[in-house]
Amino acid sequence: MRRRTSRAANAGARTLRLVSAAALAASALLALTACAPSDAEGTVSAIADVPGVAAAFAEYQQPGLPTNVQLVVTVSVPDAESLDDDSLRDIVDDVLGTAWRSAETRPEGISVWVTPEPLPDSGRPDTVRLGGERWGGYTAAELEERFGAWEQPR
Incomplete structure (x- = not known):
């Protein structure tokens, strides 16, 4: 028996993947940039x-x-x-x-x-x-x- 998922569930999963990818990209950019602590x-x-x-x-x-x-x-x-x-x-x-x-x-x-x-x-x-x-x-x-x-x- 084939399980059907709703369009809303698919859209939610897709959004979650996009947000995760964006967060990963942002953390990679932060790791590559210079930081200048006040010390x-x-x-x-x-x-x-x-x-x-x-x-x-x-x-x-x-x-x-x-x-x-x-x-x-x-x-x-x-x-x-x-x-x-x-x-x-x-x-x-x-x-x-x-x-x-x-x-x-x-x-x-x-x-x-x-x-x-x-x-x-x-x-x-x-x-x-x-x-x-x-x-x-x-x-x-x-x-x-x-x-x-x-x-x-x-």
């Missing part, structure tokens, strides 16, 4: 106090899973072009250590970009246009090895 502000002010750094910008990004939080830092070092690589590396190491110790959310990695140009007053800087170079990209394991275990700042 990056404390990290920025700590990094801005590093000697040689004129300004800093930091944001947390989630390039996939919510547990894969990356901290991307851009710093303006006005003397960057006149410094030798070792001196610039010392500044970047100070920035990395400061970012690691001041991050409210434990990042799975930190990348540092350095530019000799001033950073804009607001918004994400276009690091490449500002002549920036990537000076470091480290995983949490590498950061723990260099700077000790991450602890949530008080």
Whole structure:
């Protein structure tokens, strides 16, 4: 015996499938977009106090899973072009250590970009246009090895 379903039941099931697909698509989009928790502000002010750094910008990004939080830092070092690589590396190491110790959310990695140009007053800087170079990209394991275990700042 063949069971008959009503048109209303079919329409309801179809609507449920569409809503589920839309929710799945929305969650996938959220996972791919950058997030900027307010705790990056404390990290920025700590990094801005590093000697040689004129300004800093930091944001947390989630390039996939919510547990894969990356901290991307851009710093303006006005003397960057006149410094030798070792001196610039010392500044970047100070920035990395400061970012690691001041991050409210434990990042799975930190990348540092350095530019000799001033950073804009607001918004994400276009690091490449500002002549920036990537000076470091480290995983949490590498950061723990260099700077000790991450602890949530008080």
